Amino acid sequence: MDKLKVNIGNLELKNPVMTASGTFGYGVEYSDFIDLSKLGGIFVKGTTLHARQGNAYPRMAETPAGMLNAVGLQNKGVDYFVSHIYPELKDIDTNIIVNVSGSTIEDYAECAARLTDLDKIPAIELNISCPNVKEGGMAFGTSVCSAAEVVKAVRSVYNKTLIVKLSPNVTDITEIAKAVEAEGADAVSLINTLLGMSIDINKRKPVLSTITGGLSGPCVKPVAIRMVWQTYNAIKIPIIGMGGISSWQDAIEFILAGSSAIQIGTYNFIDPTISEKVLIGIQQYMEKYKVTHISDLVGQI
Template structure:
């Protein structure tokens, strides 16, 4: 049985990765799972300089999901390269670093510093960050800005570049087409949906940042729909994510068109979620007579008349 996939030049032993921001830098989960069982580890967002993040409270539970407003807390790219990546390099599991910044130059700087870093096989570009040079418009909501960031990162590194798309847009297909034309090697989708919650007893927002990113099972139908639409329009491999709790959830994304998947919020309630998804996909393939995971990618598209 073959579970190996190729995500835009990144070879994975199976199609299951960890979603950035939900798995720390990977080492935090060593007491709970064998990290070598994973297809890839995507570490938390890394910026040019250290960030303290947003004021607490930063996380709040919601029906079938959670809100988070961590604010990209991280030690900065230099410490990540010097102290964290060498510890991950010996695991034998591909490491993908999620990168973020306030300007195009920030993204390019982080990409250059990660180029050739030990164990790093690719970059996931988080374009859902404020673009401070353009009035606070998010890179991820403007096709031209998203393409500009993509081109800058591609010029700064020889690593495969995965662009992470935001669902908080009018047309996610247009965003996918823009970054594909700019040279992206793969797409990661979806990032969290913008949301908020209010404490009716205290009569104020629950999160210290007021708004946050909604994730968990509540967003899965939105994410699957987005993968379905983009797969039909853009010929780039897709890393699908959004509310994956079980293998069957992951298979929805794969059948819709995802080459691989990332498990995120599930890690907070079940540290073994990623490995259980891998095992569940293996079981599904055995029970249904599939010998290659790549046979399943986009199969639901081909099973719909006229697609």
């Protein structure tokens, strides 16, 4: 319905409900549970220039109201995506958005460039929480300069909608948001996972092989909403909010904080039909409060 349509740069969404990268595979894995065409978009799993095996096991751990993961961007590389995965996705009647990751600025730019000519991929999402191997492993997204550099490089080779996924592991997320906006980002998505750790008290060692990992799930929601609200008051480009959404009420919170659209992540593992339920809940909320258009709710706290 028209009252649910959202524009993110040149990207038109039929509604604001999307699924987050790393939690929804390539989308087709969930087709037995929901009608994928009802979604505003699907952010497919992280894609890198070259194939990656990911981290050693164990690389996932359950935590109270959430989970830790250190999968390590396991994927077969962008060329495999183009030749094998894209043909399966191109006829799904929703926006398919590729999450692009890398270890160097050159990796990001080259990976993005190879996706440019795919007609049915209208946007990419840059995961700047990756470690910059040329700068000693500090994540691109934790430095204003490196965040700006990688966005500038990708913008120079990619002319479709460019969404930048922000790391919460920073002192001031608004400074990063303003930097990527200045270099041509069409939108930002936030938050990525928080850095966390879990210890096996019997073995007296970390649960994850990598020691630390990314914390996601309902436990991170208050942090995510705070960061969305801060960012909404600092930039002019649209925000796609995520972080612990497990109900339509959570989605409304994110929209009121400043999100033009939302992504559902970890809760897809709990309830693979959650995205449809969230969409129905948003519609009912709008009817109850006689909201003319979804955009009328954005930032309205």
